[in-house]
Ligand code: FES
């Protein structure tokens with residue numbers, strides 16, 4: 001009997017990512033989401049799987065500095081991307097908390113903490129977007145977006161963070177924590 005050549009693996013590809021500043025190379029099934037690659041292949045379990053449908057924001061990470069729902073992105077499409085998860089936002093190997101993390105603690109801005117990694121990544125992304133002058137639905141339409149940083153009023157914070165749900169209802173203190181960092 002003739003030896004058979006195994007079929008080429010058309011279902012997996014290698015991707016190179018930079019995750020929290022570290023180069024990582026993974027071979028992923030093409031159906032693997034970024035969220036599953038982070039949690040299961042890289043052991044970064046900070047980003048949470050809430051709905052797995054892009055509705056709750058628990059899986060929010062930064063991809064090339066912008067907020068993204070990791071459950072909606074296929075890892076194979078992100079070759080060469082820079083990914084930041086909640087594990088990467090503290091400094092000195094986690095010894096020095098990011099000001100947002102400190103403010104969340106000081107303001108008691110969580111209860112169970114399940115949504116918190118996504119809230120923190122989302123808040124971080126929001127600060128960058130506002131600094132770059134990106135408008136939101138709450139931005140005065142008479143203010144053109146290119147006129148410098150957007151002012152983060154409580155309404156702006158609420159609107160810009162509206163993709164992050166919290167089943168514990170920690171919203172008031174989340175807004176206060178973000179305000180502390182803006183001041
Ligand atoms: S788990 Fe991704 S948005 Fe809910």
Ligand code: FES
Nearest residue numbers: 111113166167168
């Ligand atoms: S603190 Fe429990 S879901 Fe937000």
